Amino acid sequence: MANKPGILTNCPWACLGNLKYLVLAPFACHSIYTFFMSKDESERDMDDEIILFGLVYYIGYLILEQAHHMPMWRTDGIIITALLHIGPVEFLYYWLHRALHHHFLYSRYHSHHHSSIVTEPITAVVHPFAEILAYYMLFSIPIFTTLFTGTASIASIGVYLIFIDFMNLMGHCNFELIPKYHSLHHTQFRTNYCLFMPLYDYIYDTMDKSSDTLYEKSLEREAEVPDVVHLTHLTTLESIYHLRLGFASLASKPHTSKWYMLLMWPVTLWSIMLTWIYGYTFVVERNLFKNLKLQTWAIPKYRIQYFMQWQRESINNMIEKAIIEADQKGIKEEQLNSNGELYLRRHPQLKVKVVDGSSLAVAVVLNSISKGTSQVVLRGRLSKVANSIALALCKGGIQVVMLDEEDYKRLKAKLTPEAATNLVLSKCYNVSKTWLVGDGLSKDEQLKAPKGTLFIPYSQFPPRKVRKDCFYFNTPAMIAPKHLENVDSCENWLPRRVMSAWRIAGIVHALEGWNEHECGDMILDTQKVWKASLGHVVTLKLVQQIYFVSQAVYLVLAPFVGHSIYSFFMSKEESQRDFSYIFIFLYILMRMVHHQTWISLSRYRSAKGDNRILDRSIEFDQVDRETNWDDQIILNGVVFYIGYLKFAETHHLPLWRIDGIIITALIHTGPVEFLYYWLHRALHHHFLYSRYHSHHHSSIVTEPHTAVIHPFAEIVTYLTLFFIPLSTTIFTGTASIASIVAYSIYLDFMNLMGHCNFELIPKWTFSIFPPLKYLIYTPSFHSLHHTQFRSNYSLFMPMYDYLYGTVDKSSDTLYEKSLERKAELPDVVHLTHLTTPESIYHLRLGFASLASKPHTSKWYFWLMSPVTLWSFFITWIYGHTFVVERNLFRNLKIQTWAIPKYSIQYFMQWQRDTINNLIEEAIIEADQKGEKQVNKNGELYIRRHPKLKVKVVDGSSLAVAVVLNSIPKGTSQVVLRGRFSKVAYSIALALCQGGTQVMLDGEEYKRLKALLNPEVATNLVPSKSYASKIWLVGDGLSEDEQLKAPKGTLFIPFSQFPPRKARKDCFYFNTPAMNIPKHLENVDSCENWLPRRVMSAWRIAGILHALEGWNEHECGNKMFDIDKVWKASLRHGFIPLTTPSICY
Template identity: 65%
Template sequence: MASKPGFLTDWPWTFLGPYKYVVLAPFAIKATYSYMTKGEGERDLTEFLILPFLIWRMVHDQIWISFSRYRTAQGANRIVDKSIEFDQVDRERNWDDQIIFNGLLFYVIHTYIKQARHLPLWRTDGVILTALLHVGPVEFLYYWLHRVLHHHFLYSRYHSHHHSSIVTEPITSVTHPFGEHIAYFALFATPILTTICTRTASLLSIFIYITYIDFMNNMGHCNFEHIPKWLFSVFPPLKYIMYTPSFHSLHHTQFRTNYSLFMPFYDYVYGTMDQSSDSLHEKSLVRKEESPDVVHLTHLTTPNSIYYLRLGFAYLAAEPHKSKWYLWLMSPITLWSMAITLIYGRTFIVERNLFKRLKLQTWAVPKYTIQYYTQWQRESINKMIEDTILEAEEKGVKVLSLGLLNQDEGLNGNGELFLTKHPKLKVKLVDGSSLAVAIVINSIPKGTTQVLLRGHLNKVSYSIALALCQDGVEVITLREDEYKKLKSSFNSNAADKLGLSQKNLPKVWLIGDGLSDDDQLKALKGTIFVPFSQFPPKKARKDCVYHNTPSMLAPKHFENVDSCENWLPRRVMSAQRIAGILHAMEGWSERECGNTMLDVEKMWQASLEHGFRPLTVSTMLSEQKYINT
């Protein structure tokens, strides 16, 4: 919001929330019905194409969003080094409102202006007139409108909302209050309405002009430079008629310079050109891709998880994974992406972060969870993980943490496979088991004397059970085979605290993979479920408390956090991801793979010293309240 929100700040359909597209429905239905029922000579293609054109604009914007986020995560040619946080994502969430607004006005223009109906496909004179009107009146009037919006009265009530984003993304370009968009539409509609009234308009002239505006808006608000210097050397006058991302970024960092729309000409004429525009352009172009200190290697989970990636839909990435009914409408794209993962063989950068002096990146294996459980895919997945480790080694990465199933015992022995094949690796592989154990143990309520251990036994569960037994907490299992496995691996003192029982179950359950709904129904009301698994259990009980998978709340100095890690709440990081950071911060030489476990207490204390905090039940409940609203 602006610092002092003015009249017409909110969009008229804000109260509709995610159902706001319904305002277009009557017009779109009428246009479609009319086109389908009328005869060949009466059909109006102009009205019928409005909805497909709006959809194209959304797709066009989303392509820029994903491309920009991918490039800024790499670091090459980045312009501004400041962070993007959740408040910016929330502020820019309604970027599609201006497309809805434009669509309504297109339908209104078509209804009330006869010349706007049955437009031809192409008219050269209309294209020329549109270009001349944009270069002349539109660019000139925008420059002065923009300067007026920086007057303290209008700036505090309207334009400050846009300038709240110091680090711009493509969708920053259309993040304005409703009243401001009315002024912009009136300005940008000048060439369109003029050509309509002079009967020189055509479908392609309008399509090309609006797509040009969207393209330039998105391109200029990217936080990386991609306009080559040689372009201005070959044709020097181009610098007066075409702006660059670095040119416009100075307007967001300096505020009182570079007011022009797409043509810097008027900034030169009126003396508002920032003197560092050329040098920043050149500096950004030569900036190299960053080599991170720590890499967290994750992978895709559910088929719809591609939309929750930071490279996907920004507002979905900013909340924990949750099933959305409308994502099923994206099924063709989802299936296409799954087909691509069968042949694509390289990890990709998802995001970058900063933690004090450390440069962090998250890389993702382009494979879904279900593929990790498919026998014929396992060899290719391990090969992909191995290639990623070697790439990290080549880039000088200090620590690589294996997230989710990338460290699965059945897949690669908790990463031991890669150390066996490459014993001289300098990059430290970490599976986060020790910190996961510490988090689970410290999630158990104080004074607990008895816990139930359920789910498939693994490296983490053995360590948890041993630590609890040594501390005098009785660990109970329901199955005799699990009881025998645990007892055979413990010393006599610890084994004495193991129990086998089907009755009088405790109200604290430590749960791993393989816990069914029927198993959960056996729990008493108010039971606390504490997972030690990589994936969260299905919540079959509404009268019980479910903790998150082993994770902690990140400190404020963990920067550039604007997306959630899978199903975890905002600014909550998995034990595996945190463990990699701790290894690099502390400079530990040990690897944590295979059966190796580090000092659990040392890991816990290190996490607290570096600002990570346990995730309390109240934090989880407040986050759930935010998601529900």
């Protein structure tokens, strides 16, 4: 992008991505249609087939008659085109180019092109949109001249356009062919301005003096001899496009399948045929690692060909030729993506070292396993790497579970009797949440793994991701350091600047000067290789989990909403304005607010526990399944709009008609309830249940929006049923806005209430009017339908269940029990508060779909600014904490209480007394309820209430432990930045005592040094240097400070709020947090910005105190033993979360 982007810097269609080609679709279709559908041969314009160069030429063809029926060849047109290019075009381009190098135009436009000093052919056409238009006008001079003089031909236009492309691309190719001066224009900037003909540079004396010298040097330059060669091959059929020699844009991103590759199947087929006949490796990439020259050579064979017996000899010969060629060139090391023992036997005198990289792959996998893991599952085809991993784990005391008996016997034979005790044969798939997987892992096996499983591949190919509720590590890989240069493509499916362990191994061998092979059964010391790689490479891998959310579905309603508003406000006469049409939009909004109100109320009441009907847990899979609850509202809106436009009877409805309301009520009580009852019973027949209704019954513990979660066919059926009363009143002329709206509200209210999972209809309602029992169901009545399945089928009126004997016998008992149920008394309370203004929507009582994902800003929050502002006002006047979540950890009951204050209010002096009073009230309330632990920093409240039985835990010790265990092993120096706190001081103290240098700036250095003894204080360094790549950061870290950090820096927060991610070339850890064990239940929302089933260290600390029975406070200046807390967290199944994120 230009330094100061000007008008039309970007093409108008740039925002469309790959869909930008659709701009040409109408013109392309029109040209093909007119060519093939013409009856007369003379009507077919041959030039129409050829002129597919772009929008301008299509428009030109359609506007100018001279462009029709051009001859194939005219010599005079070709001569005129050549003369006009040599004269006006080259002359005007020269002076235009010089003008573009004036500061004003250069900074706004042309600097974008010159951002590429080392050019590639595609650099030739990378210009701001305004420049492209100027060049089009310039190159159109010869074409339009020949068109208007009648001398144009298909040959003259086609040849001229090919000439422009050929010369332009050749001039930017970065290797010497014929042109000898354009590369200098990109390095010197103020010379060599000409287009393709340097004569004007010679005339106006702007030719660079070194042009001839550089030309001769480039021609004499020999092929580069690398120090390290990495041998690779093609993987999937689409990998030919992802190759660095393929599509540059695809090669620069991790390998993913694209829809348009299906259109390119002829090219794919051609590439397969080429691999059968082409028998030589070819260079695809070069890199530099300090003074080490690296090359990647590709074997022209797809992965599938490696499994073909008759292809093996051909592949072996190619690999052998590559090794011999490398040896002849004097290469130091060679890394192969297949074992090379065969070639060593054939050529024992080889000086080149063959390295398959197994030892580093093993080391990467071992260091990817979370600390504290006691058991792993090993699945997939066994290999040298898998055997070495299993051996290392068994020796380290970690149980390795094998699911295949043959693999188990084979592996056990290679272990010592002592180590073999840790090798376990099992048929159970849920024994561990850590799976080490290789090639051959099936989809069915993945589906048997427990939720939250970590799949860590040990093979070169990743498993297919079939589970959205699990985590997938990359194949063994490491992040390349900044001094590994010329990295402009991704290695297969790995992220940018990430290299596979097999590729890195060869580089490490060359750097360390190890004079030995690693292939066949030979494997190097994994610890030795790992430490060597740490000395040269940053060692963090990425876990990828993708969630898709789209609000574009609301655009379906946009045309109707726009038309209704337009027709209402633009009507000239009052009588023409139809309120019933515009009311449809208000009705849709009203329904959405109604649904959301019930969702928030239900979640609040189920968290508190009073009148709760069913105690089972709700997990993320149910939340994801029920995310699209608003689909039925959109469909309802579309039906209403179409109905209005189609039927004149729906226009200008009155506001009220009593007869219409009575008819609606009678029809609902009779036909609708009767038909629904038998439809519902039919849906429970095995055939329909398994295909449709089971989707709704997947949710045993219901939430209000469960009511509308059905397959599309069911939703359409229900809509048809509920439209019987509405259509009857419309066609009998008795309909009114009141009858339609009231009936719709009634349907929603009863439906949502029936699924809310708490009882709210008081007992006296049925005592006053006993027949009401047959006309209104209760939430507990319908809850039994979701647990028992074969009873309580009625819609809202149980009379048909009583008539046909399908009422559950326990309906009355459950109703009374639910009404008598008291609020739950928790063992642990976690006190939290609102963070950003948008956090109100991410709260568990807010939008369920947002709460189930890490906190991120959404574009549509701007539309909801009135609600956000209203929530701010509420926080000023509402003075009580409220329950937002309940969890279960075995027998431990846990609740989260929210303080109704935003983070910004904590910094307002006049709000502090109010906040302190809220926290104090919450602690006293917790104490009165007999709770064991409260999570919050609360020394002030302990002083005021010294006899508190409840223990106040701020979680600092576990936060310190998580941060310390997030720092990579072998780190000798860290930078500490941000506002200091109790946690920051404890981290600095622990690091200094452990011999790690802590670099501080300013007053904090003096304050911290006073707390340390002289021996330890030597590791505290006052420095303004930003050189270290490990940064421990707190609140207050500025964007400017982040920009000073070196590339590849790890930002590890020690505060509760993450830093704003200002760097795309650095890595950001989550705030101190851990993965929770599977027996922590009812987790259906994310804690702020943390991933699913991850809790902050501060929240976990309270749970640990209750589990361990530690009868003391941790707040103020008090701090628990860090090692003791850390070991306790691991013992209870909490897994360290040490995966950073990177932005592109």
